[in-house]
Amino acid sequence: MSKKERQQQLLHIIDGNPFVTDRELTRQLKVSIQTIRLDRLELGIPELRERMKQMAEHSYDQVRSLPPDEVVGDIVDLQLDRSGISIFEIREEHVFSRNGIARGHYVFAQANSLAVAVINDEIALTASADIRFVRMVRLGEKCIAKAQVRSLAGRNGKAEVDVFTYVGEELVFQGHFVVYRSAIEEYSEGGNRSADRH
Template identity: 45%
Template sequence: MAVRVSKAERQRLLREKINENPFYTDDELADMFGVSVQTIRLDRMELGIPEVRERIKNVAEENYRKVKTILGAEVVGELIDLELGKRGISIFEPTEDMVFVKTKIVKGQYIYSQAESLALSLIDAPAALIGVANIKYKYPVKVGDRLVAKAEVIRQRGNKYFVWVKIKVKEKEVFRGKFILVALEEDFLKKRSDTVEVGN
């Protein structure tokens, strides 16, 4: 249970918390400070701190500029952290048009696309392709779920990158994939597509 503090102190601590982790929601912050969501919103407005979606977009825009293999707009979700050749994190919130009508479960293609685009974003090359994908859907996803994907380059052998991607909703893993990506050089892209070998 949070200890009540003065408004000025709460706002100072709020700014500090959001600087530490810009992805806290108003609900999470309200729980931390033991106040209502409306109080947090008013504090944010007074401090000139945008809502979480805007904060995520601001961070993502910086990371999109780092991506080399695909356009930033092709990344599924918001790219909130990226260290080329090493690791990355994206957040994706599926919408109503991405579900099966009967079950309201998000179609797997959207979850896979988040994982694939994050894996591609990690590669420090002009272009890359998925050579091999070993994937597992572990739990159904619904609209309103926030998917947090974390990807890591496990090893690199020549122009092949071995990348693991795990996607969670809260603490529950809903998807995992092991990808082998093949990095392509600029001159390779100019060759005819029938000369490109992606597999083994």
């Protein structure tokens, strides 16, 4: 196996499992640990601990704002029952590889997640939505979604939330969401956010 092949392999292994140590890599690639380390050096791959640190810091930046697993996009500001702001960067996995244009459902998912998150209720479910993709979004662009609660029917009623998503100053998406609260019997889209910031 050539050096280049091995380095490609190495990239692939670490990509597939960032928690691998150099010692484990020697076993998988059948070269000495020094070679592994030279390879990492050439490829600019930091050591295991640094990789874990970066992942931890990255997730912490997100976690400190809100529960990331339930939500697409990072919610950076949230006034329950009032308004909220979320940021979502369009990456490789969100676009059509052919032209680098974001798939609409990611843009929708960000807005939808935010609309559900901003409603202060144990269970919030999107009942319906009226949406418009104003302009296409490209790879690398940062979508900033701003939600405003327009009306709040009492408990077990429906709330209306408007979401506008911008890239810079430009409006790229707008949506009007009707969100049911505690209406478990019907309508999809659950939501457990109940202000559980970390």
